Amino acid sequence: MLDQNIHEHSKNKILILGSNGQLGRDLSKNLSKLGEVTSLDRNGFDFENPESLDLIIKRLNPKFIVNAAAFTNVDGAESFEKSAYQINSLTVKKIAILAHENNAVLIHFSTDYVFDGLKEEPYLESDTPNPISVYGNSKLEGENYIAEICSKYLILRTSGVISKNADNFISKIINLSNDRDELNIVSDQESSLNFSGFISQAVLEMLAELKLNLNEENRWGIYHLSGQESGTWYEFAKFTQEISKKINLDSNFSKVDISPISSSQFIQKAKRPKYSFLSSVKLKDNFGIELPNWKNSIIKVMENNE
Ligand SMILES: NC(=O)c1ccc[n+]([C@@H]2O[C@H](COP(=O)([O-])OP(=O)(O)OC[C@H]3O[C@@H](n4cnc5c(N)ncnc54)[C@H](OP(=O)(O)O)[C@@H]3O)[C@@H](O)[C@H]2O)c1
Numbered sequence: 653m654l655d656q657n658i659h660e661h662s663k664n665k666i667l668i669l670g671s672n673g674q675l676g677r678d679l680s681k682n683l684s685k686l687g688e689v690t691s692l693d694r695n696g697f698d699f700e701n702p703e704s705l706d707l708i709i710k711r712l713n714p715k716f717i718v719n720a721a722a723f724t725n726v727d728g729a730e731s732f733e734k735s736a737y738q739i740n741s742l743t744v745k746k747i748a749i750l751a752h753e754n755n756a757v758l759i760h761f762s763t764d765y766v767f768d769g770l771k772e773e774p775y776l777e778s779d780t781p782n783p784i785s786v787y788g789n790s791k792l793e794g795e796n797y798i799a800e801i802c803s804k805y806l807i808l809r810t811s812g813v814i815s816k817n818a819d820n821f822i823s824k825i826i827n828l829s830n831d832r833d834e835l836n837i838v839s840d841q842e843s844s845l846n847f848s849g850f851i852s853q854a855v856l857e858m859l860a861e862l863k864l865n866l867n868e869e870n871r872w873g874i875y876h877l878s879g880q881e882s883g884t885w886y887e888f889a890k891f892t893q894e895i896s897k898k899i900n901l902d903s904n905f906s907k908v909d910i911s912p913i914s915s916s917q918f919i920q921k922a923k924r925p926k927y928s929f930l931s932s933v934k935l936k937d938n939f940g941i942e943l944p945n946w947k948n949s950i951i952k953v954m955e956n957n958e
Contacts, residue, residue, distance in 0.1 A: 667714040669697055670721025674815040678852035679720055686859055699739040702746050709750045717751050718759040727921040729787040736790045744794035748801040757804045764811040764843055766792045769925020776931050777874045785922040807874045811930055812845040814953050822953050825889050829905040839886035839912030843928045844878045847949035851877055854941050861939060875935050879945040882929035886912040891947055895954040
């Protein structure tokens with residue numbers, strides 16, 4: 653039985669692209685429970701020079717290709733449109749073609765920013781996207797290529813990814829507080845925060861179920877992966893401060909005044925949706941998986957839990 657498991661494990665070759673990102677790092681750790689993982693960061697495969705991918709996939713012959721790489725700087729994408737489209741859309745098209753030709757399952761991540769934010773209630777997978785930024789549009793193009801080209805794929809949309817020791821909302825507000833007495837945080841944009849460890853655990857559980865019967869599988873498509881509650885950036889910041897006081901964080905962040913401001917008072921290059929909370933009901937219905945809420949995500953990042 654053990655031999656059988658070892659044999660199955662080595663047959664499940666998993667290629668992870670973007671392995672140095674928040675999600676990429678957690679997935680590289682977590683998915684090794686499922687199969688033999690090859691993790692490639694920017695040095696192993698550069699999305700701006702995708703020619704080598706053919707050879708990589710032919711040599712490795714992965715059963716799953718997991719794309720965690722992306723041009724994720726939402727404001728930066730407005731200035732570096734060409735790179736954003738190359739990384740989030742054109743190279744994704746190439747990955748989709750190669751996954752399909754090599755009969756590999758493609759797992760790809762996308763974003764709540766494919767929506768315009770006008771809905772005012774949780775977005776479903778069946779809602780029509782209408783991005784309002786270059787980032788959102790480039791991610792939607794990537795999604796569309798996969799849906800057109802692949803037959804076995806999961807597009808996993810999430811929001812506000814946070815993790816330890818990475819560049820994200822939590823690290824930004826803590827760093828900003830170093831030389832300020834007051835932080836003004838936007839209180840009229842509503843979404844959610846999700847710890848990368850929770851997302852990668854959900855992906856592990858999804859793939860573990862899928863691999864039981866890949867050829868008969870009919871649950872392919874788009875899924876929203878988010879915790880059960882929405883919140884504003886202001887609420888996220890206030891709660892993070894509450895935790896920082898509880899754990900006696902050695903930072904000015906515990907003392908800084910946090911004030912709410914409107915999006916119109918906080919000028920950013922890219923437009924953001926006012927409301928982009930993702931309903932994860934389909935994930936629960938099809939896979940029986942629920943992600944913890946944003947408070948738990950913040951606690952995971954602030955406290956040193958693994
Ligand atoms: N971050 C969020 O708040 C958020 C919200 C919603 C959805 N998502 C989606 O979730 C997924 C993962 O996000 P994340 O938070 O883990 O992002 P992240 O931490 O910014 O990681 C993205 C990774 O992509 C890599 N990358 C960028 N350009 C590349 C290139 N030319 N070639 C190869 N690799 C390249 C980066 O490499 P380097 O480490 O070398 O820079 C980085 O490791 C993405 O699809 C993103 O769109 C993220």
